[in-house]
Amino acid sequence: MRVLTLSGLTFAALFTAACGGADKPAETTAAQSPAVEAPAAPVAEAPVPTAEAAPVAAPVAAPAAAAPAAAVTYASLTGDAAKGEKVFAQCKACHVAEAGKNRVGPSLWALVGRTAGMIPGFNYSKANKASGVIWSEDVLFTYLEAPAKFMPGTRMAFGGLKNAQDRADVIAYLKTKA
Ligand code: HEC
The missing domain is CATH 1.20.5 (Single alpha-helices involved in coiled-coils or other helix-helix interfaces)
Known part of the structure; x- marks a missing residue:
């Protein structure tokens, strides 16, 4: 309870x-x-x-x-020399690809594989001459995209070939000039 x-x-x-x-x-x-x-x-x-x-x-x-x-690598591309000759028109303002002929820029004859700054009689910048760069296909592929970025101080007043295929093509063309 x-x-x-x-x-x-x-x-x-x-x-x-x-x-x-x-x-x-x-x-x-x-x-x-x-x-x-x-x-x-x-x-x-x-x-x-x-x-x-x-x-x-x-x-x-x-x-x-x-x-x-995933920027295109040179190895992944196949250069077309015929197309490269057309791309080379952009270089012609300053370069020829014949031996011994320097214009605003040095002759690009036998360019691929040679050391930078080796063309006799061309007044290179210190940046180019002292770079020690060897113009292999891979190096050219990078250099030609943005020359002044790759080689600060270069006198090559060229903005660069932004299109990777254009670079591969112009390299293929330059390889025929040797
Ligand atoms: C406005 C002029 C100009 C144009 C356009 C130009 N170049 Fe050049 N280039 C130069 C000059 C000047 C040099 C020398 C640079 C230095 O001494 O610093 C040079 C140097 C070079 C070199 C180094 C050569 C060496 O002997 O070390 C390469 C490679 C080259 N140019 C490739 C090209 C290619 C390929 C193109 C076109 C896609 C091109 N250039 C367009 C002016 C030019």
């Missing part, structure tokens, strides 16, 4: 406390609820576009980053 009474009292007390406090906490909860949901909504939404943007951005960025990274 005492236990039951205590239980009843305890229950009543709990009931009263629960009911008495029910209004206030309920209001508080109701008032808080939207407040909690309001920030929760943008927070919940935010990761969604971010998560969607990430996979979208990743594939877009990947090829863009891969393009320069």
